[in-house]
Amino acid sequence: MDPVDRQSADDPDPRLLRAFLALAAEGHFGHAAARLSIAQPSLSRQVRQLERALGVPLFHRTPHGASLTEAGRLLRPEAERVLAQNARLVRIARDYARPSPSVLSIAAPLPSPAGSLLSEAIHRFRHGREQARIAVLDLSDEEQASALAGHRIDAALTWGGPHLPGLVSEELVREPVHGLVASGHPLEGAERMPLSALSDGPLLFPVRERRHCWTGLRDAASAARVRLEPVPTAPAAVLDMVADGLGCSAVPASLRLSSSPGLAFVPLPGLSVLMSVMWRRTDDSPAVAAFVAACRSAATALIGRRPDIWSDPRQAAGEDTRDGGPA
DSSP states (O other), rough: OOGGGGOOSSOHHHHHHHHHHHHHHHSHHHHHHHHHTTTTHHHHHHHHHHHHHHTTTTEEEEETTEEOOHHHHHHHHHHHHHHHHHHHHHHHHHHSSSSSSSSEEEEEEEETTTTTTHHHHHHHTTTTTTEEEEEEEEEOOHHHHHHHTTTTEEEEESSOOSSSSSEEEEEEEEEEEEEEETTTOOOTOOOOOOOOGSSSSSSSEEETTTHHHHHHHHHHHHTTTTOOOOEOOOOOHHHHHHHHTTTTTEGGGGGOOOOSSSSSEEEEEEEEEEEEEEEEOOOOOHHHHHHHHHHHHHHHHHHOOOTTOOHHHHHHHTOOOOOOOOO
């Protein structure tokens, strides 16, 4: 048996994902095979192998080419995310293998627009450290904590918080949640967006990757007796898909800083999220301490610069929520 036939849906061969994405982009077996520099029969075989592994048809075959099935459209952004994550893994491994300054690995929710907490913290961390190098990974809430506990990353900017022993966090900023719709939507320019509007069309939301944010949104909707049925969507795909009129979403207000055209942001009253920095309690690394300090400084600056987006969670709580750790 060809080894690739033993691939499971939990661990698809990257070659099969590349074949799937090439055919999805080209819509033609010959063109997709040329794009990958392989023979057309090999491409057809790889696509069939992936369909068998996943247990669903990904394409409608016609004499003139192929078009994505509903399952194929749903899985396309996930395949892109998996290959991108694999590429990041290889880059990080190669960075560590090079004789160069050490790399600080952090996890953070992506996409993160210019002027956000992530970019501001990195600027401040690197000030006076021209040789400092930071690798940024986009991990789900659960993956962040396990990667940190397992020493696979050094720190994390997170919408969640520690749920594993040995991890601590410090709340940095609170920001409101906005409804996200395409330009020209009837609610564009409205002062507020009712939660019920999120159920009027496809709700594109990265439920797996942003579980803490989804929990808050789901609970608020439940309290308002609104039923939400999300379409799982990779975080990097949400803005473009909403801009194309394929659905709506709910996002942190800082994504207003994104340069993506064709989007309208409408406040969802009463909904907000907390961004924290998380690290290992016993980590005495000067680099981690410096990054945590940079996050604190960045948060203070952003709160003063854009109070319409960021606020101090400690003022809201009436106390200092600092959880100790690197100073």
